[in-house]
Amino acid sequence: MNVQEMFADGRWEHDGRICYKFSTCGSCMTRLQFVVSTALPASSLLTRPEAGTGTRFGFRSAAQEWQEQVSPGDAIVRIRQEDAKEPLRVCSMRQILESPSCLHEGASAGAPKWDAYFARMIVRSDIPEPGMAAMLVLPLGRRHTALFQVGPVRAYALTVHPHPEPQKVIVSNVMFLPFATYPVWATGHLSRLAKLEKDRFEKHLQSSDLPRLLEVDKSYYTILHLRNCNRGAPLLPVRPGAMPTQSRPEESGWVVVTDDDGIGSCWTRWTDQEFTFYLYLEEFLRRLDIQLRLYSELNGRALVPYQVAVRTLEWSSCRQHLEPAFHRQQRAYRRLNGGVSAPRIGEAPAARFQVRAPHMKKPCFASASTDVVVRRTFLKLDRVQET
Numbered sequence: 001m002n003v004q005e006m007f008a009d010g011r012w013e014h015d016g017r018i019c020y021k022f023s024t025c026g027s028c029m030t031r032l033q034f035v036v037s038t039a040l041p042a043s044s045l046l047t048r049p050e051a052g053t054g055t056r057f058g059f060r061s062a063a064q065e066w067q068e069q070v071s072p073g074d075a076i077v078r079i080r081q082e083d084a085k086e087p088l089r090v091c092s093m094r095q096i097l098e099s100p101s102c103l104h105e106g107a108s109a110g111a112p113k114w115d116a117y118f119a120r121m122i123v124r125s126d127i128p129e130p131g132m133a134a135m136l137v138l139p140l141g142r143r144h145t146a147l148f149q150v151g152p153v154r155a156y157a158l159t160v161h162p163h164p165e166p167q168k169v170i171v172s173n174v175m176f177l178p179f180a181t182y183p184v185w186a187t188g189h190l191s192r193l194a195k196l197e198k199d200r201f202e203k204h205l206q207s208s209d210l211p212r213l214l215e216v217d218k219s220y221y222t223i224l225h226l227r228n229c230n231r232g233a234p235l236l237p238v239r240p241g242a243m244p245t246q247s248r249p250e251e252s253g254w255v256v257v258t259d260d261d262g263i264g265s266c267w268t269r270w271t272d273q274e275f276t277f278y279l280y281l282e283e284f285l286r287r288l289d290i291q292l293r294l295y296s297e298l299n300g301r302a303l304v305p306y307q308v309a310v311r312t313l314e315w316s317s318c319r320q321h322l323e324p325a326f327h328r329q330q331r332a333y334r335r336l337n338g339g340v341s342a343p344r345i346g347e348a349p350a351a352r353f354q355v356r357a358p359h360m361k362k363p364c365f366a367s368a369s370t371d372v373v374v375r376r377t378f379l380k381l382d383r384v385q386e387t
Contacts, residue, residue, distance in 0.1 A: 003187050007195065014170045018190050020182045028177045032190060034198040035168055038205050042160045042169040043125040044214055046133040049075040051217035072221055072298050072309060073123045076144060080116035117153050120146050124300050132161040173197055221298060222312045223348040226277040233275050234343040235329050235336065237287050238266035255336045259328055267332035276305040288325055292318050301353040
């Protein structure tokens with residue numbers, strides 16, 4: 001339901017729009033929308049937490065410190081106040097709801113502040129629709145448990161999507177208010193909060209660090225793929241202490257090859273029924289004691305079975321050890337299986353994702369329905385007249 005369509009001085013549709021919707025948990029979900037001008041695509045305006053480590057949030061008036069990686073675009077961070085004269089975004093939200101005077105300079109000097117807190121931050125592009133970007137911040141309690149609220153800090157979400165007019169984007173801040181019904185008295189405070197958020201987002205777009213962050217985010221991950229498995233799965237190295245003792249290795253599924261330095265290595269077949277590039281490369285690296293973290297998903301979507309994602313910096317530092325070992329695997333593969341082709345690892349030009357059939361999800365918010373009316377022990381179906 002729309003509460004406010006535009007700012008008093010709004011120039012575009014969606015600028016200053018305030019909407020709300022009731023949730024099943026007894027709170028009121030409120031969305032603040034505003035419009036900003038930018039030539040950048042909407043899907044690139046939210047950088048992943050790992051790519052923006054130690055940088056200013058800009059529109060969030062805070063700085064984040066990376067703590068632990070969960071998956072690409074999903075990390076545990078420490079959000080801290082950067083400017084001692086300005087409270088965190090969430091504290092600003094709380095103070096604005098309490099009193100509009102908190103917007104004035106120096107009004108919040110004596111107010112208690114949460115200078116830092118831990119949160120799980122998730123950033124996705126092309127979600128929930130292509131061309132959009134979304135961010136979710138969940139405060140963490142004990143044992144890194146994601147909670148709806150920790151002290152004055154509450155969970156919130158933000159989305160950016162294209163505007164119908166060129167070189168404009170629509171930014172939506174979503175938060176939960178602890179009210180069973182929408183607080184009409186809060187509309188004026190929420191309008192001021194939307195203007196404050198718009199000002200912060202515009203500063204974020206004008207930041208000198210933004211081009212560098214976008215470039216780091218774009219090249220932060222490298223996609224590796226596996227090709228030419230025409231005669232079965234690639235081979236695995238055998239540790240020296242586990243060398244087979246059979247006299248005819250080719251009949252037992254293993255083979256020994258010698259490199260240019262005269263050093264021999266033993267290789268064996270992949271024996272598990274399930275095979276994916278992620279499972280194979282993880283075992284390959286473990287047997288060679290090479291440290292390289294692998295990801296089977298990117299941007300919240302599962303990669304195809306023959307692709308994995310790795311951090312570009314980690315890949316640059318360890319590829320000099322992995323590639324020679326895999327070349328020895330190719331030599332052993334040809335000797336064991338015959339032919340001239342052998343599996344190879346390379347960098348894919350783009351990520352490819354698995355296509356999964358859509359499935360019904362339980363609705364997050366309750367909505368009144370008049371399609372089915374229960375009266376005593378009978379069900380009456382209300383038919384909708386067709387026009």
